[in-house]
Amino acid sequence: MSAAAEAGLRRILAVVDLLGDAVDEESLVPALLPLLLAAVPGDSIVWSPHAGSADPPRTLPPGLLTDDIREAFARESAADALVAHTTLGPGTPMRRSTLQTPAEFHALAAYTDVYRPCGSEHQLAMSFPAGHADGVPRTVCVAFSRRTSDFSDDDVAAAALLRTRLSHLLGRLAPPAPVPTPVTRRESAVLALLARGLTNQQIAHRLAISPRTVDKHLEHAYAKLRVGGRVEAANAWLTRSPAAARPAP
Structure with missing residues (x-):
């Protein structure tokens, strides 16, 4: 990571650390999304709890995901290598261009129905543990998108540092694990x-x-x-x- 990129990222991380005073994810995410887009510059960002959660995705700009786009994503995302990386794989920060060529990306049904309408020609996505819900481990996926230029190695490094802090922060905000019922x-x-x-x-x-x-x-x-x-x-x-x-x- 270049010296300039590292200095900028440290400023962002300092602000993210200040958000440790947040009392719940609902109040945290709206303040957090602009900071994440400052740390990993892009045209949009999607914060999405994984399948099984009742929490809807949060986006910047707001309203990025229409009902039609969300339905298409649910229907077509199983064939997406980047989605597989964040849901079934390790979830480390990954550029779409590392996993597939532009031609392979454009051949996906999800490209036509989801990514092109959102202006997501280039993506960097990651997922991380985010506490638990009702005793079940919970994860969150964060996806950054750009229209015109791919993400750099510095962007990947910045996302990796953010990923660790975000996982720690959300783990702290999670409600206490349910107390097991004692055996007789x-x-x-x-x-x-x-x-x-x-x-x-x-x-x-x-x-x-x-x-x-x-x-x-x-x-x-x-x-x-x-x-x-x-x-x-x-x-x-x-x-x-x-x-x-x-x-x-």
């Missing part, structure tokens, strides 16, 4: 024996209950531990309660 004493006893390798029949015999009751206790415990089977439950139990690994008296 009887569920604890079943899990302790499960973690020692006993079968359901053996657990039933040790606790003087029926195997069907063991199944019910495990079913409830799986839901509380958010696991899908015996091995995961045993590992989760040992992690939460190491004393369970000690031999029973």
